[in-house]
Every structure is written in structure tokens, then in C-alpha cells.
Amino acid sequence: MEDQLVKTILANPNYQKLLKARTAYGWIFTLLVMIVYYGFILLIAFDKELLSTRMGDGVMTIGIPVGLFVLLFTVAITGIYVRRANSEFDDLTDKIKQEVLK
């Protein structure tokens, strides 16, 4: 890419806006996944009994919904990110393209 174009884009307020919004969003979401997953693993490593505790009169334990939650959370958080990125962030990207590529 030519230096001039790079300079134009760097000076574009929408580019700065996109960068700021998406970078923060991506890192916060990454952090959330880390907290949930490593939280789950450390919970098992340090307190196995907790997840084996029964919920009611049956054999169902707390661990089953917790494990399912981690699986579903992983899918859901990916979906939420993709939804915002494919609408809001892509619109912003298109705007930048229109502005800088005359």
C-alpha cells in the first residue's frame, strides 16, 4: 500500500474510532472467555466436590449445567461478537473505504 494512502487512513477519525472500539471489544471478550474457561478448570482442580454436589433428589449434579453453560457460553459469545462485527464494525469499515478511496 502506498504511504500516502496509509497516512490518509491513519488520519481518518472513523479509522481511529473503529480501531478503538473493536480492539477494546475483542480484548474484553477474550478476557471473558479466559475467565470462564480457566475458572472452570481451576474450580475442578481445587474443589472437585463442589461440581459433584447434587442439585435435587435425583442424580443431577451442579457440574452438568455448569459444563453445559461453558459450552453454550462459548458458542453464544462468538455469535455476539460476530453479529456486532458484521454489522456495526463492517459499516464503519465501509465508511472508511468510501472516504479514503475517493
Added chain:
Amino acid sequence: MKSPLFMLFALAPISALAAGPDVGQTVQQPINWVAISMFAFFVVLTLFITKWAASRTKSASDFYTAGGGITGFQNGLAIAGDYMSAASFLGISAAVYANGYDGLIYSVGFLVGWPVITFLMAERLRNLGRFTFADVTAYRFEQKPIRILSASGTLVVVLFYLIAQMVGAGQLIKLLFGLEYWIAVVIVGALMMVYVLFGGMTATTWVQIIKAGLLLAGASFMAFMVLAQFNFSPEALFAKAVEIKTGLAMHDPQLVVDAAKKGVTPEALAATKGTSIMGPGNFVKDPISAISFGMALMFGTAGLPHILMRFFTVPSAKEARKSVFWATTWIGYFYILTFIIGFGAIVLVSTNPEFKNAAGQLLGGNNMSAVHLAKAVGGNIFLGFISAVAFATILAVVSGLTLSGASAVSHDIYSTVVRKGKASSAEELGVSKITTVILGIVAVVLGIVFEKQNVAFMVSMAFAIAASANFPVLFMSVLWKGCTTRGAFIGGFIGLLSAFGLTIISKSVWVDVFQNKEAIFPYTSPALFSMAAAFIGIWLFSVLDNSARAATDKAGYEAQRVRSETGIGASGASGH
């Protein structure tokens, strides 16, 4: 014959599980014509697709990335197919069958890498790369060293993964089709070469999509049939499974001895064993192993070359994001199915004498629990179907691996390093095809050489190296301005060598393969240490780098960032 299959899971929970596709040594079963004909049908169908794909595979771009014309949904299904290997299907349902809840913990680890790829890598990869992930890592650096590093990372990962798949194919064919080991290895090698040589990425992707569809349909049917027996009440299924596990524990001659040792009644101990499937067991041993293994799975996924390559087959960053979302959805759904299938096998397979040998063990070992369940819920025809799908799975995964290995050799080594970017598309394509043939032959030979070896460590080795060599370089080159050629090169090789070396001296190789008494490296996975070494190496040697090249590297960051964030300048769908 070495230890029976179930020992793999019973003795070394994490390392054996990490090795998924390794099914250990198996005993040849009678010839299964239903399974063979269904597989033959799959082969005929995929060969027709290959013929169609061949007419569309003209340039290097068609060969590597299907011309960038795959949609997000299709690509998501193909990525899911790469991930839902025979290992995941047979290995995870076997883990649930043997230990219940632990199988779920394992599958969670395999899924959590996907959001991280989505948030940090997917669109940047798509915007910066064309054919291989080395296009991305080498974007602003000196081409030669970084291409060599990334191509090495690719080839090492591909080779370990390939051997594990080939050996798995050979062992499975004895069990599922009743054919000899070498036949499987040759069939897989030959068909894979046909798909890749003639159909390139288009054929490889469609083989993967069809297989993923068949596997998801088959697994859904099994889970449905299991739940239907319990009026769709998970509680009823779990209760019955606990009851059966308790009953099995009661019949264990060891029970009375163990109970006396612990000072409890045999009945109480059996009940404890029965309910243990509803909570975490021995899967997570010490916290360090747990974290390290989790990191290998999470970041290894983000460094597997045959997965990364798929981001270049879609036309835009938007489609790249969609494909990871679909992949995550299908894989997550699949893991829920395997959990139900594992519990279904406890209830319907473990008590049925038809599926057991004289010693009361499962025919073919625990890895066959899902296959036996197929027969229990769907009869011989469905058994044939699932067997054919399991074998097709290996074939599809092997094709993807070979394609990514071939592209590393032709695009990164030959075209960029040897010919310095002057090779024509036709020339590059020719080298890809020669490499495909060589890789195919190497895979067949190594598959036969390793027949009697314990290859359980090979997939975990591949994940550890992907997490420690490929991922850190990718991550730092894209996100850190200060990263230089020298830093990436030295740090990347530190990651590769330390992941390799530490795996060798860990239990899965040092004790299980070399038969030493005790492992030198005490943890299950090296990732925590080798990844740290790679990141520190990249940082340190970049910071210390005052060369003229380092200045160029850093100066190139803003332009790279603009392109990675906006896609301006990136090649589109019709970029060839």
C-alpha cells in the same frame, strides 16, 4: 499386542485423551460388507465431486483456496469437519463412556479456542493472507527466515498429525471393516492424493463438508434414539447410567479389597463409584497440568495450519467471521451429542453381552463404544453407516493436512524463498502437486512403520507445537509493533524446539514410548512453559535488535495494521 484400548483412558487420562485418534492396537474383526459398501458409495460420490472440482482448479489460487469462493456457512461446516475427527467422535464418546463428566471437561477445552480465534485472529488473517498463514507472519518481515520458520512449524505439525491419522485409520479398518491394516493406509493415501492432486481445495472442502454433514446427522440420530428411550428426560438417562455403573462396580472382584482399605462397606464404595460419573474425576490432576493442557488446546487450535488455511477460502473478513461462528456452533452441538452418546453407551452397550468379550471388556476397547451403540440403536445398517463415516472422517482430515503441507512447501519455500516470488502460478502449482505425492507416500510409509508403535502423543505434540511456534509468531507479528524479523525467528524456533523437547521428556513419550521409569518433565502438556518461552524469546530478541532490518520491520507496522483492520488492499474473491 500391547495394553487393551481401555487402558489408554484408565491409566493416563489426559495424555491419552489428548491423543484422541490413536485407537491403540486392535484385533481384526470379520469382514463387514455393509460398512464397506457404504464407504464405497462415499468414495464414488466424492470422486465425482473431485472430477467437477478438477474442472475449476486451474491456478495456484484455485488449488490453495478454491479461488476464495467458499461461503461462510460452507467454510464453517468444513472447519467443523476438520475438527470433528474420528478422534473427537470415538475418543470423546469413549471418555464419557468410561469416566462420564471428564469427557465433557475435555470437549470444553477443545471448543474454547474458537472464540479466541474469532476475536483476535480471523479477520486479520483474512485481510493479510492469501494462501498460507506464513503470508501473514512474514507480511512486514524479511521473507526468507520467517517463511522457513512458519513452513517448519506447518510441516512438523502436519507430519505428527498425519502419522496419528494414518495409524488410526489402519487400526480402525481392522475393527470396522474387518480388513488388514496396510489396506487402510494405502486406501487413505491413494484417495487423499486423488482428491488433493486433481480437486485441490475445492474437492478437499466438499469432501469435508459432506463428511461433516453425515457425521452430524448420524450422531444426532444416535443421541435422539438414546433420549427417546428415556422420554427425553436427561435425569432419567443419568439415573440409569449411575445405576448401571454402580452395578458394574459391585461385580468388580477388587471392590471388597478396596472397600476394606478405605474402611467403608462395599455397597457404599460401589455407590460412590457409580455416582462419580456425574462429576469431575481424575481428568484434571494438578492445576499446572490443567492450565498447561488447556493452553495447548486453546492456542493450538489457533495455530493449526490446516485450520488457518481455511480462512483464505472465503471472499471477505465478514465471511471469515461467519465461518468461525458456524464452526463453533456445529462443534459445540457435536460435543453435546457425544456427551449423550457416551451416557447412552453406558446404558445400552455396557450391559449387553453381545458387545463384550469373555473377560467382560468391550469388543475393540472403549473407543468402540459409539460404534457399538450405533448397532444397539440402529441395527447392522446403521452400524455400517457409522463405520463408513468414521473412516471417511480420517480420509477428509488427512486430505486437508496434506494440502496445507503442500502449500507450505510450494508457496512458502519454493515460490517465496527459492524463487524469490518470481515463480509463475503454473510452476507453483506443479511444485504443490509433486509435494502432495511425496507427502502421500511419506504418510503411507510412516503409517506402516508406526503400526506397532504407541502414537498416543502425536496429536498432543502437534497441538503443543502449533500453540508454541505458530501462534506466538502470528500473534506478535500482527499485534505488536516492536516485533522484528530476528525476534520472531528466534522466538518461534525456541517455542518449536521447547514444545518438542518437553513433550519428549514428558510421560507420554519418555515413559509410554521409551519405557523409562519416570518422566523428567512432570506435567501433562508443555504449552504453559514452551509458549512462555516463545513469547519471551520474541520480545527479548526484538527489543535487543538494533539492526537496519529491525527499523524496516517496525516502520512497516502501520501499513500492515491498516490493511489487517480494514482489508483495504487485501485480495478479494476474484483476486486472481
